[in-house]
Amino acid sequence: MMDSILSPTPLDRLAAELGSDMEAVSTLIRKRMVSRHAPRIPEVTAHLVEAGGKRLRPMLTLAAARICGYEGPWHVHLAATVEFIHTATLLHDDVVDESAQRRGRPTANLLWDNKSSVLVGDYLFARSFQLMVEPGNLRVLGILSNAAATIAEGEVLQLSAARDLATGEDTYLQIVRGKTAALFSAATESGAVIAGAPEDHARALFEYGDALGIAFQIADDLLDYQGNSSATGKNIGDDFRDRKLTLPLIKAIAAASPEERSFWKRVIETSRQEEGDIDTALALMERHGALAATREDALRWAERARDALRTLPDHPVRHILHDLADYVVARLL
């Protein structure tokens, strides 16, 4: 909050720079999320759309197209596509996670029911595919449909890795690429491709989105252990109580003594968690430097994101993306 009073955040600057394009995206989203036949659909989607996420992903598409000098109309469709895919996955995630809160508000599965969340999520997926077809660009279609498959694969992998102490950093990275980075990188790459950017620029923007998404997700997973709930909308240790194997936990478990290991086995594999277990978990993470090492990883991915931008044309939006990479991990400093 202080941030936005003292100086605009990179997100604010992006929003200002892309203002009229984002207006067009919002209009398109509102137009396409309705359904002539099924009034339940806009009820559920409006709830999510008006909860007002930061719309980071569609802004990435618009930003990439802008940097690459695009002047056509189709980046708006691609940005809306990306937001629809994101919203659909949120609906399904909340069913799978049995979440009760999202962005500080009750989730759709709680307000309506799981059935509505599953089916309205399917509707948004289908709508996203209709949207992505309209620009008539087959390469963009390949990028976005591949991203959708990677996302779903990541979600399934996360489900089967859940509560499995053997989950290593490689698997974690694959999950993070699926659940977060795949859509970030598809957002930036598709913006470049619709603009007809040269191959190396499209590649650089893909790399930027990939690294930014990974930095963003690692930061999110770290904040679950050291954030404060008013900033994140989540409670400290939610992932721990859900027995999710995120990076801080994976690092602590890798370094665990036999005695510590049996603690982890009990709290993660068997669900017999007790009062005070979260404090023990935090102490063990601290002992092995797991939180600090996780923070280092996040910062390293943010640096990779910044580096990826180097070969791109000099452009005000490029500078904002540069600062955005720092911003997603600044919460950790």
Next chain:
Amino acid sequence: MMDSILSPTPLDRLAAELGSDMEAVSTLIRKRMVSRHAPRIPEVTAHLVEAGGKRLRPMLTLAAARICGYEGPWHVHLAATVEFIHTATLLHDDVVDESAQRRGRPTANLLWDNKSSVLVGDYLFARSFQLMVEPGNLRVLGILSNAAATIAEGEVLQLSAARDLATGEDTYLQIVRGKTAALFSAATESGAVIAGAPEDHARALFEYGDALGIAFQIADDLLDYQGNSSATGKNIGDDFRDRKLTLPLIKAIAAASPEERSFWKRVIETSRQEEGDIDTALALMERHGALAATREDALRWAERARDALRTLPDHPVRHILHDLADYVVARLL
């Protein structure tokens, strides 16, 4: 069963005629349903794929392409796309319906969990979009992505119309178009379009698929009240116990006396069903001729399907499709 000993059914004949193409479809489906990273995916999909549906929908795509003289390779991708969309919707349907059986076997949501069904369904949707992009035909992409949206819309509509006595035949038809006919007509139309068929042939094959799908679904809904469970894999009155407003019920309710209406209100709106209610329901349907009228509707849609074929080139496969339209309602005679 007797049927297939005495004379081949239209389905058997289609399968024989399209044998090598269907082999290619099966191979492609097996290849694309795996996931390098998430072994849970093939477990769940193999369970469904090997349960061995009749593969009616992919055969419709192949049949349409064949009638239109197609000699390229891409109808196989489109047929696999259609089957993936179908399988994904089955997975999500079983979650929404809380089903325990599908094709006489336990459902995936029962064998694994709802979470796996939701996420693996998403994966198959995404895979279907990857597959449909590959032929590089934008018109086919429009047809199939529109169908996916219509399917999802129909499912949501079905959910909000559930247990609502005010549901009329118009809404029922919209639901049926969504949950069944949209994929049938997309299957046939996309087969025609990939073959570069003239507009009126593509239109005729769309109409055929639409009418066939509606006839098929009405027959299915009728059999729920008059079939036998060994033939359908369902128990008599399952829809009644689920309080689903299908055509026989809608017709009986439209003709109900005030006294009958309060019976319907109790059993459909309030869930207070008692032993013997199904017999009362059947007697009321019989009294108002609801079952006979439903049968008439199914036969009329089958006739429309046959009629749609008239303008198509004379072809052995066209004759099989003609007989197939009779076959999907023959179970009712």
